[in-house]
Amino acid sequence: MNEIDFENLPPILRTLLVSDGTVTKLLEAYYGESIQVKRLFHGEQPAAEDIPALEIKQGDPVLHRRVLMCGIKTGTIYSYAQSYIRADLLWPGVRDDLVQGTLGIGELLRGRRVETYRELLTCQLGPANEFARDLDVKEDDLLISRAYRIFVGGAPCIFIVDKFPVRPFS
Numbered sequence: 628m629n630e631i632d633f634e635n636l637p638p639i640l641r642t643l644l645v646s647d648g649t650v651t652k653l654l655e656a657y658y659g660e661s662i663q664v665k666r667l668f669h670g671e672q673p674a675a676e677d678i679p680a681l682e683i684k685q686g687d688p689v690l691h692r693r694v695l696m697c698g699i700k701t702g703t704i705y706s707y708a709q710s711y712i713r714a715d716l717l718w719p720g721v722r723d724d725l726v727q728g729t730l731g732i733g734e735l736l737r738g739r740r741v742e743t744y745r746e747l748l749t750c751q752l753g754p755a756n757e758f759a760r761d762l763d764v765k766e767d768d769l770l771i772s773r774a775y776r777i778f779v780g781g782a783p784c785i786f787i788v789d790k791f792p793v794r795p796f797s
Contacts, residue, residue: 649733667693744778
């Protein structure tokens, strides 16, 4: 992955990369269509490796989600998100909503009025490679990605990597 030339990105991609709001609502506002969260994987499992952003060690339990954000009218795939969640830090209603997995995490936290702080960790640019199939792009198509974590009650609770194919935003 390479450094990003922010000045030459479409404004919506610049906004998505630095936003601490919900991706779903930003996409809906920009494209004027409802966004569906399509679940690719969702399950609680032992962490395959250490996740320093969440202070999780290999083998610790973690809720792992992989989803696509798709336009309901157009079917356009706007983003791929992979998240790791320390469900033990969330109260039962929020944990139950996450397990159902039908809403974006930002929407769910906002709907449940969970006070959070988001910390952007990285932004990168590179080829789609192994994400090409899920995003319905070519392997050499460019993706912009960001990694961030969400603190709940002062503790790092959710680690998310969002990937946006550049083409739909150009």
